[in-house]
Amino acid sequence: MSEDLLVVDDLAMHFPVTRGIVFQKQVASVKAVDGISFTVKQGETLGVVGESGCGKSTMARCLMRLLDPTSGRITFAGRDITHLTRTEMRPIRRELMMIFQDPYASLNQRKRVGFIVAEALQVHKIGTPAEVKRRVQELLDVVGLNPEHYNRFPHEFSGGQRQRIGVARALAVNPKLIVCDEPVSALDVSVQAQILNLLKDLQRDFGLTYVFIAHDLNVVRHISDRVLVMYLGKIAEIAERDLLYAQPKHPYTGALLSAVPIPNPELGRLRRAIVLEGDVPNPIDPPEGCRFHPRCPRFRPGHCDVEEPQLRAFGAGHGAACHYPLERWPMSGEEIRRADEEAVAAG
């Protein structure tokens, strides 16, 4: 359990913004991912949360080498994969698979399910045709589909069933790591529960490692061992699951947690939500200093908007990038501001 399967070191992905038609010159860059480092251990699930536009999916695509990162290093199973060519990358793709968000767009609607699931096996030249067929039927069975549906087309399945096909496809070549990019966001709650249970069962049975991206904090809490909170291309906070949800240190994590609707009217009424103002700023021109400062209830002029906070350690494996971390939890927005003033008064 302690082996680091994936090590990401100072990963950055900047997209150029160009002007001009013939002579394109770069006028700015979108810093979608801007210097993040983390590790994923063998057999664990790392949850990644954040609002839309904070760089979660770009990070996933960098991990898969679907995008070439601007800088930084990705080490997978002890091997640096950051600068491998397509051919060098191919054998590694067997061990690194992805499940996508939209079960409608991520399956080729002109191909039969059997072909879709078997494609990875064929690319990697694994098994004879008979073995491939047996393997596909076995996979369909594993993900809870009828193996007889081998010859059907994706449109004959419901959203949840299609997501199961996506899972079967990812499992086909026995990967070590699966990057799940919002795999349940497009599904109904009941179907979402089926897929989450399936992913958990598969992890137990096959010793899989997941990087699980979602914007739903409830889902991430349910499935993850550790959680990483992203904001505008940077890590705001990273910690063990229980620690993060019980004692968040970053005000952004606090705000996210308090914004999650609780399906319990009594508790909901007692809770004091911190409503964040505004949206995620434009990553072309991120705010100076701490990127969260324009929306932060704890913002202190002259410090937060000047100096960028580094990831600080709060006990084993718990880090948060904030100058004025939360002292306790839960707190209301009002209390957060007040505690801050006290801190200022105390010097």
Next chain:
Amino acid sequence: MAVLEVSDLRTSFRTDDGVVKAVDGVSFSVERGKTLGIVGESGCGKSVTCLSIMGLNNRQNTISSGEARFNGENLLEMSSRKLRTLRGNEIAMIFQDPMTSLNPVHTIGRQLVEAVMLHRDVTKRDARLRALELLKAVGIPRADRRIDDYPHQFSGGMRQRVMIAMALINEPDLLLADEPTTALDVTTQAQILSLMTSLQEEFETAIIMITHDLGVVAEIADDVVVMYAGKVAEEGTVDEIFTRPYHPYTWGLLGSLPRLDADLDRLVQIQGSPPSLLNPPRGCRFHPRCPYVMNVCRSVVPELLPVSHSPQHLQACHLDEETKDQEVQKLLEGTLAEAS
């Protein structure tokens, strides 16, 4: 007084494959200043209920019956002309996707002004002032400048605010919100929900909130209707539905929700998927997926009856109350047997 009283609403669509009974005998009512939440999986008839009330279904292939009394008048029997004067005026609607429900080639100011001038005899200047007032009320920063922007210049949350401004501009008595926050981030969702509740207090609007997110319902609804396959499975106040639910489908929905306030290793899952309404199951429509299924469920349609301890809490299930109380207890402790 009830702003809207729906009784025995039935909507069917004629399709090439046969008649689809999308809504099959649904009744509920909403009071002034209250919020009714309608929950259920996709395809259970939530949106069709809403569209039928607004008279927005295609008249060519739709058969509607029953009653939807809005301030005493039956909306289902109203002429198109009369309905048009009501829509956007006394009844307003917010849709799920704020990008496709705003016109991309007109500025939001023009669209808001149009909404006012259609129903009020005011000058363009006054209508614009009113539009500006509403944009400020929904919290659009620098509203006096943003009013001349096009929809694509706004973010998703901001667009949904514009939609809310447009819906409330004529101070409607009834607001139908069809999954208004589903496409938004949690932080934006929290902003929109708190905006809706504060505006509701100000204008005393009755809201019907359609959603599949039980968390949202718990947060803002006063009463809840749980729909399954075009029928009402359970109906009651928000506290009753969340603390003493009496229908196995509601248990399934609650159990399948990963939540911050409980630790579960495995989620309860409802097996299978909702039935086709072209050919719904006999008896109780939930029986093929229900873990408590009995013989009677397969043949007799359960009636929507009040539970013994509370006359306002209605449920349609054959299971006896004693078993239900035990199962509810298990559900709340997080130990409910997986539906299989």
